[in-house]
Amino acid sequence: MTALLDEHPGLGVECVLRELHIASSTYYRWRRAEREPCERKCRDVELTEQIRQIHADSGGIYGSPRVHAVLKREGIHVGRKRVERLMREDGLAGVSPRRKGFTRRDPKATLAPDLVNRDFTARRIACGSQTSR
Incomplete structure (x- = not known):
């Protein structure tokens, strides 16, 4: 608002304020706030x-x-x-504490050999062949 009147000094302050429906006291309060901050x-x-x-x-x-x-x-x-x-x-910020993360495996790395020959396949049990106890 104040920039508009600064750019166009030929415009009358009161006319512009009346058109924009702004009280003159509000305009002058803005002006004073620019000069002397609260x-x-x-x-x-x-x-x-x-x-x-x-x-x-x-x-x-x-x-x-x-x-x-x-x-x-x-x-x-x-x-x-x-x-x-x-x-x-x-623009000031503190340093965040380190978070314990997890290790990501390198996709190019070779896998370690399985020395104990683990077999993780599950046996399948048929529905009708269960034995009663």
Whole structure:
């Protein structure tokens, strides 16, 4: 909205707002927010700097739960979800723990010889030939 009026300075602000059914107070509140960000955004910038520092001190290992715990230990009252959001917006992520996987067999490898001559074929029992006990 504000970009439209910036691109076309010849248009009257009040006329455009009237056509778009937007209150003039809303437009001027948007303008003020561009010049002077709200307290929450300023605090987010400060927190992001602290989060970056904690993340860097950990060698890039700490994720949001550990970063949140460090902030809490330092006496900074902030929500866990806010730390998650700020880390996500800043592109910071912790290292996930290693998961125990499974071994995949190399399809080109030769199979080991069967030294005990195993036979896994099942015997078939006919339905009518069962003996009674």
